[in-house]
Amino acid sequence: MISCREAVTDDLRAMAGIFVAAWRAGYRGVVPDEVIDALDADTVAADLAAGLSGPGLTTVLAVDGTGRPAGFVRYGDDADHPGEGYLAALYVHPAASGAGVGRGLLQHAIDAMPGVDVRLWVFEDNDRARTLYERAGFRPEGVRLVDPRWRAPQVRYLRPAPR
Structure with a gap:
């Protein structure tokens, strides 16, 4: 059973671990190996911290039935397109891959940005x-x-507001 809650500062290390694990498991052949190999959890945590307290963004953590973090999504206002939404990040730990965590987090973000x-x-x-x-x-x-x-x-994707 997966549940979602807003991420807090104490979650940053776990989120950084998810980010690094997701990149190492899924991005070989997508980005250069030296970029992946150079990822450092402390640096990633510091990068994620900046967005955690930033205006206009919300970070939601998915946790399993034992409270272990399984993934996270960051979404909010699109600085380049005022009045529109932006999905800034979506990562799932490889151990939780295929269990619907990514779909659930994506749907959570979409539902939080209606219209x-x-x-x-x-x-x-x-x-x-x-x-x-x-x-x-x-x-x-x-x-x-x-x-x-x-x-x-990278390519930019758009999901038009339901009409």
């Missing part, structure tokens, strides 16, 4: 994530970028 268009960035070669987003109604917008930190192409 607005929602955008996200996804790695171009991350077929598993792209399938998840497309099943939830997201479609590529035709915008692409390469973030110098990750050195891999």
Whole structure:
């Protein structure tokens, strides 16, 4: 049984562990191996902390029946498109993969942003994530970028507000 709650500062180490484990298990062949191998939980936790207290964003942690963190999602206002939503992050620990945690977190974020268009960035070669987003109604917008930190192409997706 998975439940969701808003993340707090004490969750940052667990969230960083989820992030690093998800990247190491799922991003080989998507981003360069040296980027993945260089990931450090302390640095990731510090990066995640900045968004935890940032305005306009909410971070929700999924926990299993024993209280162990299984994944997290970060969503909120789209700084580039005022009045619209943004899915900033969605990660599931590999041990919880395939159990519906990602779908549940994605649906939680969508439900928390009703009546607005929602955008996200996804790695171009991350077929598993792209399938998840497309099943939830997201479609590529035709915008692409390469973030110098990750050195891999990303595409922007849009889920139009229900009309």
